[in-house]
Amino acid sequence: MTDTEDAVDHVIDAELRLLTPEVRCDADEVARLLHPGFVEIGSSGRRWSREEMLAALGGMFTEADRPRAREVDAARLAESVVLVTYLTEHPGRRVRRSSLWLRDVDGTWRLSFHQGTVAPGADEQP
Template sequence: MHSSEAFTRTESDLLPVLEELRRHEPIFHRPEFASDSAGFEQMMAPDYWEVGASGRRYSRDFILHTLEQNPPVDADAAGWQTSDHQCRRLSPDTYLFTYTLRQGERLTRRATIWRKSPGGWQILYHQGTIVSAEEENVAPSKS
């Protein structure tokens, strides 16, 4: 067992949540969930923030402005691939969803904190970390 495998197992009772969140990722690149400013605003919690693959921190307002100026591409149409999907419950209505995203030659590990509310899923936090070529083959087992 890789040392990372112990940290990435999804409990069987969370598999339905994992599948639901899997359909929402990568965030901002699923037009069936949000494709305009109002949809993106509803999808992000008021105190949402993220750390980009560059290591920079971004506020909700900055992300909304960026999405308005540069509409995101559809992940499926662009041929992006996700793998290594995992889910952990952080509290009764909050979950950490992690996965690996391949965008052509670029590989990143992604982590999103989601909260289930009566109005649907909301994103609290997101982070992307670039995977170096040396680390590319050191991955947890597939889900």
Template sequence: MTHTLPDLAHIRALEEALHRPAVRRSRAALEDLLAEGFVEFGASGSVYHRAEIIDLLVEENGEDTAELRTGDYRLTPISPDAVLLTYRTHRIEADGSQRHALRSSIWKWDGSKWQMLFHQGTITKPFAYD
């Protein structure tokens, strides 16, 4: 089966699905979005593997009251079956605390759908959106 590289809107939609509490708490949705072999280098400095991050996310409780702003999305092809998505986040907690991060994800084609293979969040200084 042949496929074409996805456009930014498609990969961005998949990425942003992972920001939503309903998706983060759904084991089936996470297993569909995260590839076998998935690894995350968290903004906290921790390293997470697929099974571990799925277990952590489905156990999140309570409503997420933080506001998450995203921007500066860019999509770069890295092979016929993989793309690199980069973007910035600005998270504002209910208590007013804030965290800015640079984010990068590698999405790969598994033969039928795009799945995230790698993600990294890196804390950064505050930035302004265009």
């Protein structure tokens, strides 16, 4: 496996772990994964700062209703940048997501930017 494949696999794993209640309820783990300059544009259009996200994550969902990721893809855009795109589905909601991960000088990958856009439902035409 190449360094690029290793980086992409590592970032995809980290991204998907952020969808689990176990990680979302662990403020220290989420803080390790989010870049200090993290920003999210949520599917509602709301802008979230790192501090707002850390405060809100714990109670967002349980294992039974957590989003399920499909169509996961990633590309290394530069030595220290990986773009992850995917679709999440959970009851009554589909969201297209994209995330930019940056590698710090110490080699740690951290989520810097995330955006979610509501997608048409399974019974709607795209």
